[in-house]
Amino acid sequence: xxxxxxxxxxxxxxxxxxxxxxxxxxxxxxxxxxxxxxxxxxxxxxxxxxxxxxxxxxxxxxxxxxxxxxxxxxxxxxxxxxxxxxxxxxxxxxxxxxxxxxxxxxxxxxxxxxxxxxxxxxxxxxxxxxxxxxxxxxxxxxxxxxxxxxxxxxxxxxxxxxxxxxxxxxxxxxxxxxxxxxxxxxxxxxxxxxxxxxxxxxxxxxxxxxxxxxxxxxxxxxxxxxxxxxxxxxxxxxxxxxxxxxxxxxxxxxxxxxxxxxxxxxxxxxxxxxxxxxxxxxxxxxxxxxxxxxxxxxxxxxxxxxxxxxxxxxxxxxxxxxxxxxxxxxxxxxxxxx
Amino acid sequence: xxxxxxxxxxxxxxxxxxxxxxxxxxxxxxxxxxxxxxxxxxxxxxxxxxxxxxxxxxxxxxxxxxxxxxxxxxxxxxxxxxxxxxxxxxxxxxxxxxxxxxxxxxxxxxxxxxxxxxxxxxxxxxxxxxxxxxxxxxxxxxxxxxxxxxxxxxxxxxxxxxxxxxxxxxxxxxxxxxxxxxxxxxxxxxxxxxxxxxxxxxxxxxxxxxxxxxxxxxxxxxxxxxxxxxxxxxxxxxxxxxxxxxxxxxxxxxxxxxxxxxxxxxxxxxxxxxxxxxxxxxxxxx
Amino acid sequence: xxxxxxxxxxxxxxxxxxxxxxxxxxxxxxxxxxxxxxxxxxxxxxxxxxxxxxxxxxxxxxxxxxxxxxxxxxxxxxxxxxxxxxxxxxxxxxxxxxxxxxxxxxxxxxxxxxxxxxxxxxxxxxxxxxxxxxxxxxxxxxxxxxxxxxxxxxxxxxxxxxxxxxxxxxxxxxxxxxxxxxxxxxxxxxxxxxxxxxxxxxxxxxxxxxxxxxxxxxxxxxxxxxxxxxxxxxxxxxxxxxxxxx
Numbered sequence: 001x002x003x004x005x006x007x008x009x010x011x012x013x014x015x016x017x018x019x020x021x022x023x024x025x026x027x028x029x030x031x032x033x034x035x036x037x038x039x040x041x042x043x044x045x046x047x048x049x050x051x052x053x054x055x056x057x058x059x060x061x062x063x064x065x066x067x068x069x070x071x072x073x074x075x076x077x078x079x080x081x082x083x084x085x086x087x088x089x090x091x092x093x094x095x096x097x098x099x100x101x102x103x104x105x106x107x108x109x110x111x112x113x114x115x116x117x118x119x120x121x122x123x124x125x126x127x128x129x130x131x132x133x134x135x136x137x138x139x140x141x142x143x144x145x146x147x148x149x150x151x152x153x154x155x156x157x158x159x160x161x162x163x164x165x166x167x168x169x170x171x172x173x174x175x176x177x178x179x180x181x182x183x184x185x186x187x188x189x190x191x192x193x194x195x196x197x198x199x200x201x202x203x204x205x206x207x208x209x210x211x212x213x214x215x216x217x218x219x220x221x222x223x224x225x226x227x228x229x230x231x232x233x234x235x236x237x238x239x240x241x242x243x244x245x246x247x248x249x250x251x252x253x254x255x256x257x258x259x260x261x262x263x264x265x266x267x268x269x270x271x272x273x274x275x276x277x278x279x280x281x282x283x284x285x286x287x288x289x290x291x292x293x294x295x296x297x298x299x300x301x302x303x304x305x306x307x308x309x310x311x312x313x314x315x316x317x318x319x320x321x322x323x324x325x326x327x328x329x330x331x332x333x334x335x336x337x338x
Numbered sequence: 339x340x341x342x343x344x345x346x347x348x349x350x351x352x353x354x355x356x357x358x359x360x361x362x363x364x365x366x367x368x369x370x371x372x373x374x375x376x377x378x379x380x381x382x383x384x385x386x387x388x389x390x391x392x393x394x395x396x397x398x399x400x401x402x403x404x405x406x407x408x409x410x411x412x413x414x415x416x417x418x419x420x421x422x423x424x425x426x427x428x429x430x431x432x433x434x435x436x437x438x439x440x441x442x443x444x445x446x447x448x449x450x451x452x453x454x455x456x457x458x459x460x461x462x463x464x465x466x467x468x469x470x471x472x473x474x475x476x477x478x479x480x481x482x483x484x485x486x487x488x489x490x491x492x493x494x495x496x497x498x499x500x501x502x503x504x505x506x507x508x509x510x511x512x513x514x515x516x517x518x519x520x521x522x523x524x525x526x527x528x529x530x531x532x533x534x535x536x537x538x539x540x541x542x543x544x545x546x547x548x549x550x551x552x553x554x555x556x557x558x559x560x561x562x563x564x565x566x567x568x569x570x571x572x573x574x575x576x577x578x579x580x581x582x583x584x585x586x587x588x589x590x591x592x593x594x595x596x597x598x599x600x601x602x603x604x605x606x607x608x609x610x611x612x613x614x615x616x617x618x619x620x621x622x623x624x
Numbered sequence: 625x626x627x628x629x630x631x632x633x634x635x636x637x638x639x640x641x642x643x644x645x646x647x648x649x650x651x652x653x654x655x656x657x658x659x660x661x662x663x664x665x666x667x668x669x670x671x672x673x674x675x676x677x678x679x680x681x682x683x684x685x686x687x688x689x690x691x692x693x694x695x696x697x698x699x700x701x702x703x704x705x706x707x708x709x710x711x712x713x714x715x716x717x718x719x720x721x722x723x724x725x726x727x728x729x730x731x732x733x734x735x736x737x738x739x740x741x742x743x744x745x746x747x748x749x750x751x752x753x754x755x756x757x758x759x760x761x762x763x764x765x766x767x768x769x770x771x772x773x774x775x776x777x778x779x780x781x782x783x784x785x786x787x788x789x790x791x792x793x794x795x796x797x798x799x800x801x802x803x804x805x806x807x808x809x810x811x812x813x814x815x816x817x818x819x820x821x822x823x824x825x826x827x828x829x830x831x832x833x834x835x836x837x838x839x840x841x842x843x844x845x846x847x848x849x850x851x852x853x854x855x856x857x858x859x860x861x862x863x864x865x866x867x868x869x870x
Contacts, residue, residue: 015752016743019724022756081430135373135429136614139565143610146603201728204721208729211718218678218712219730220704220778268434305445311438312420319427328720334756335722 019335026336027199030278034191041184045177055176059183059248061289063241066187068269068281069194070237074126074230075267076275077203079210080133083263084125084141087148088235090258092118092242094152097252100168102158107247111182114243115236122235126228133213142260149258166251179248186244190237195278197230198337206230210276272314274323279338283323343470345587351476351545353583354483358538359556360563360575361490362531368507368570369527372421372432376440377535377560380409382447382553384536385543389456398460398544402482405540406533413532414525421528422521440554447550455547479541486537487576490530494572503527507570562602566609568616578617581605626830629656631782631813632677632708637686639672639837646672648837650686652815654782659804659814661824661845664834665858670817671713673834674784678710679703691781709780713787715767719760723751723770726759730777745773748806749799765796772803776812783807785816789823801827825849833857 041062049055067089075081092114099110129140197203205226208216217223246252265288273284291310295303318325326332359381366374387408388401420439424432461475494500505513506523514520542548542556563582567574582602590598609616634652638645647669654660662670675681677688679700688696695703704710718726727742746752749769754762759770768788775783785804789797804814804827818824824831825845833841833848835857841848848854 015746015755016724019755132614135371135569138430139569140610140614143607143614147607147611150600150603150607204725204729207721207725208718211720212716214680214700215712215716215718216729217700218680218704218710218716219774220701221729222701264437267430268437271430271434301449302445304441305449308438308441308445311434312442315431315435315438316420316423319424319431334758335724 022333023199023335026333026338030195030338034195038184038188041187042181045180052176055180056248057289059176059180060245061286062180062183062187063244063248064266064269064289065282065285066183066190067238067241068266068273068285069187069190069278070234070241071266072234072270072275072277072281073190073194073197073237074227074234076270076277076281077197077206077210078227078230080130080227080231081138081267082129082141082231082234083138083260083267084129084145085235085238085266086258086260086262087145088118088122088125088238089242089245089262090152090254091121091148092239093246093252093257094242095239096243097165097167097246098158101165111240111243111247115240118239118242119232119236121239123228123232125235126231130224130227130231142263145258145260145263149254152258153254165253167246179244183244186237186240191278191282193233193237197233198278202226202229207276268311270321272311272318272321274321274325274327277321277323277327277338280321280323284321287322340470341591345591346584347470347472347476349584349587350580351479351483351583352586353580354480354487354576355538355541355579356560356563356583357487357576357579358483358534358541359560360567360579361487361572362534363560363564364567364570364572364575365503365527365531367564368572369503370421370425370506370510370524371429372425372436373429373561374528374531375433375437375557376416376443377436377531378553378555378557379440379443379447380413380532380535380553381539381542381556382444382548382550383412384409384539385548385552386447386451386456386539387536388540388543389458389548392458392460398458398540399478399482402537402540405536409536410529410533413529416532417525417528422524425524444550444554451550453549455549456543457547458543461544475544478544482537482541486534490534490572493530499523499526559599559602562606566605566616568618568620570620571616571618574616574618578605581617627655627657630654631656631691632815633687633689634673634677635687635689637673637676637688638684639669639676639681640684646837647676647683649839650834650837651839652832654813654815656781656813657808657811658830659808659816659828661828661831662815662817662834663819663821663824663831663848664840668834668857669837670834671786672837674710674786674817677703678708678784704778704780707779707781708784709775709778709782710784711768711771711775711786711788713790715764715771717759717762717767717770717774720758722756723759723762724755726770726774727777730774741779742773742777745776745803745806749773749803763796765792765799768792768796769799769803772800772807776807780812782813782815785814785818787818788816789818789820797823821849 044058045055049058071082071085095114095117096110099105099113100107105113125144129137129144132140197206205216205221208219208221209223209226213223242257245257249256269284269288270281273282273287274280291307292303295306314322320328323338327336327338359377363374363377366372384405387405388398391401391404392398416439420435421432424435461473461478464471464473465477494503502513502518502523505516505518506520510520539548539553542552563578564575566582567576567578582605585605586598586601589601630653632652632654634650637647637650639647650673662673664670672681676683679695679698679702683696687694690706690708693706695706695708718729721729751766751770751773759767762770772783772788788800792800801823808814816828828845831842831845831848832839833854840857841851841853843851
């Protein structure tokens, strides 16, 4: 057996450096693509969209894309599939809704507040639920989310319960391009966050948790802390998008924001798009909407049929989602996480 | 007092129907870790089968075995075509797949059969038993559902296939190594669960109007019952079904009919926060 | 005979599972720089002992002192960070992550750490050309090597190796032994479980024999091999009695 020589040492150093350089190239490519897309989205209202209705719809699509990305930060990266994000999304909506309608807050105060307050809520939500593993985590998040929904329903004196309430009139009359660009900003922020996490050591720790949590622990990873941090970040952004949703919708009731169907829809978008990737949730959100629109236009009564078929086909043949399957295939450069 | 008895009976009746459905869900989950999001459609199709056959002259009770057999076969087909290929993936994948399948079945039914309600008008009026008046419909449901639950219990506990089912639920690899044909066990489990749901649907048709969405609304409560009783635990769903059924009936009558749906959600939330493994705990089937 | 600086001291370790006593008043000592073997028939409690030392299980009684600190109630990740790394019987690497990512997950900090600490090791196990490969695509032997290099990336002082030689071919065996020897020469300490008596004898300077969760015998490989209790543990009392009557 030989002791490693200087040449051997520098050879492996070279290999590691080569790997890191390749990763840097991937990163630059991703950033270039992202920047292009962002510019495209920014130009959209001016050059492409015909009327305010279309701008509103585009704003909503971006919201779903952002929400999907946020959900992916915890469920896609760590593998802990949350069915409770509707409560975080909805709570953000209620922060903005109640803040503007009842407490006369300005929107530019209420929106950041939704991010911060729901972030705090998510911290405790995560702390409570993340100790449970597997299926039961999903069920537990559903339970906590439903508890929050019941709570909001019953605090009728504050929240108007099931009936809901409208937002202040001056918010309704704003030029739709304003929420569009704010939403775009939020979307860019959450995507940058997700990408930074994925390319960092923190991201590797999250992926390790998804692969093998006990093995990750044996490697010195504080899995509890990592999970809760991811959940908090994910929840904070979900709250922000909820706040934006309340603003766009101009009306707030538990049925529109707090139902488990919101959680299910987000989960489907991300899983069909590709869990654990950056592009997956974005494509899922965009694709979902485009599919719905297509169905609505061509065969309105076949809407559910079409969506159901897409779900069946994608789960049968692309279990990792469209982009997950693509990136796991032989044709995709290894180590390139997009 | 006689009011109370009526309410309790109503609750128990709906409760055993929940038990039939949730029991099937638990069997499926217990044996091969799948949450059947399409299970509601077995209910709906069972109800429609009964309605169709009855409207063509067949006695309602005679439609039951036909509904059961039809759903049994459909369950096996669903299992073979849609579930077996994705068994190795995580539960969420099969859940979404089955959710999509349920949506497809529902929309096809809507397109073909329309959105109208259907009722089997056969069981009208009441029967007097020991001084209390029980509606004929409820009596029939009880008379069918309870023996069916008992039969399933007997099957699980004493038959070779039943024991094989429990073994597979406990540890599929070892069961296979012992010579059990686990694939057959899975197919039969899905078939039986589907048959139970089909009969449940038929029984529902005796009591209420049914339409293409009935299965879907029912399955949500059935999932709650399954979780409250203990996921994967067949007996848990019986206990939870009856408790929730009775609670719903009591709340609906004495407090507010609007809130009766909320009862199941409240039960879910309480159980998940206090005892997430369910009332009877999580077991491999039984 | 044994080196003097105590790194790991297990005292009075006891663990019940329901009615079964898996570990019964076990004492172990591992000194710095040693390679110590833990042997015993199947079911004697070796892996359970490892699970307790590494923090995956809590003992019912007893203490574990690592480098002067009582780590008995510490969580797994804290023990790993303190320098006590553990590998598993069934190789556990992060299949879908690249070899590089597997290593960084352990190092937990910057890329420089990976290159400084692990570079030479990677070359030794010939994995430096496989950095971009998903770990699941490596052969089983390569995965075992990766597992150990990963533990080294952690900066571990003490390695608990659970049947490292199980199921790999002789060539890989050699690589693994080379790696262990190399790490030892750089100051690492090992406590390993294995059934390959040949290898255990070759590698270890001291051996503990367990049976029924208890200390049964201990000593240098030669001493343990001569000890009649070894035969008794593996083959039962009757064997000894039978051979004596010959």
